[in-house]
Amino acid sequence: MKILAFGEVMMRMMPSDYKTLTQVNELEFLFTGTGVNILSGLYQMGEDVSLLTRLPDNAVGKAASANIRKLGINDHYIVYGDNHIGIYFLEKGIGNRASQVTYLNRKDSSFGHSQLSDYDLSCLDGQDALHICGISLAMNNNVREVAFKLANEAKRRGIKIIFDCNFRPSLWDENERKNVKSIYEDMLQLADIVFAGYKDATLLLEMNVDHNLPLKQQLELLLKQMCHDYHIEAILGTIRQDETLSGYMMSKDVFTMGQEYSLTVYDRVGGGDGFAAGAIYGYLHNMPSAKLVDYATVSGVLAHTTYGDSPIVSREQIIDFMENGRSDIKR
Numbered sequence: 001m002k003i004l005a006f007g008e009v010m011m012r013m014m015p016s017d018y019k020t021l022t023q024v025n026e027l028e029f030l031f032t033g034t035g036v037n038i039l040s041g042l043y044q045m046g047e048d049v050s051l052l053t054r055l056p057d058n059a060v061g062k063a064a065s066a067n068i069r070k071l072g073i074n075d076h077y078i079v080y081g082d083n084h085i086g087i088y089f090l091e092k093g094i095g096n097r098a099s100q101v102t103y104l105n106r107k108d109s110s111f112g113h114s115q116l117s118d119y120d121l122s123c124l125d126g127q128d129a130l131h132i133c134g135i136s137l138a139m140n141n142n143v144r145e146v147a148f149k150l151a152n153e154a155k156r157r158g159i160k161i162i163f164d165c166n167f168r169p170s171l172w173d174e175n176e177r178k179n180v181k182s183i184y185e186d187m188l189q190l191a192d193i194v195f196a197g198y199k200d201a202t203l204l205l206e207m208n209v210d211h212n213l214p215l216k217q218q219l220e221l222l223l224k225q226m227c228h229d230y231h232i233e234a235i236l237g238t239i240r241q242d243e244t245l246s247g248y249m250m251s252k253d254v255f256t257m258g259q260e261y262s263l264t265v266y267d268r269v270g271g272g273d274g275f276a277a278g279a280i281y282g283y284l285h286n287m288p289s290a291k292l293v294d295y296a297t298v299s300g301v302l303a304h305t306t307y308g309d310s311p312i313v314s315r316e317q318i319i320d321f322m323e324n325g326r327s328d329i330k331r
Contacts, residue, residue: 007035032309041277041311043072054114138171163191223250247297258293274303
């Protein structure tokens with residue numbers, strides 16, 4: 001399968017050894033983003049993946065592109081301009097102390113300043129699927145215009161459209177917040193495969209449900225309504241409880257809830273993207289629902305065990321874990 005993702009590339013800066021920013025004079029860095037992470041996971045599963053984005057036209061942009069290539073992602077459609085990349089600082093928590101993320105320069109980045117004229121829509125030629133993240137809808141009008149133009153053109157060509165709600169209230173300008181629901185609804189009407197959950201349905205889309213019902217039944221009803229209202233083929237997501245993770249899928253009025261897997265967390269960021277990569281792979285390759293959900297969940301579980309945001313877990317490792325469980329060492 002050939003899969004294209006449109007989205008932001010960010011630089012992640014991080015103190016080592018669970019330290020805070022005030023305790024260090026040196027930082028580790030890597031390049032990341034929802035599209036980067038999902039494509040990285042899909043490449044490990046054998047897919048042909050490409051990223052459409054805009055990077056700064058300087059050494060930092062070239063370093064980002066080089067790191068993207070290391071993950072197996074084609075950079076043919078990356079364009080360059082301006083001087084800034086979005087940055088986030090991650091202070092990893094441990095025990096009862098939560099991790100802390102601080103963003104810088106996100107809306108003033110090269111990607112944030114990009115517009116439709118920067119991109120060549122021939123990037124869609126021959127693609128089987130297009131991934132768009134909800135963060136692209138929040139950046140500004142120009143980036144949002146690109147996302148919708150790509151989605152409409154993909155729809156016209158019969159390319160599967162994958163949309164991750166990824167709603168981040170802090171990214172939306174105050175004067176735009178009143179339009180968030182309608183903007184999301186417009187994208188959902190175009191999407192075939194959606195990643196969404198309970199909060200997206202109730203808080204973002206303002207859907208109602210009987211709160212006296214068990215939570216999983218509420219979720220089932222909400223997702224079923226979303227599929228009908230927006231003509232979505234499948235909605236997928238995860239439920240995290242304490243130290244376990246389970247996945248779910250609503251498709252063709254059938255709600256599939258996967259088994260719970262215990263979590264060992266080495267690096268928390270990117271776990272959801274690991275699930276998404278597994279889910280996209282399973283769906284595009286017509287896996288049976290139960291196997292698809294568990295495959296995606298294990299992909300997310302194993303993504304928690306690797307350094308960095310971008311999953312580097314192979315299809316063989318996922319299947320081996322599903323069939324044999326945890327193993328201390330492979331020889």
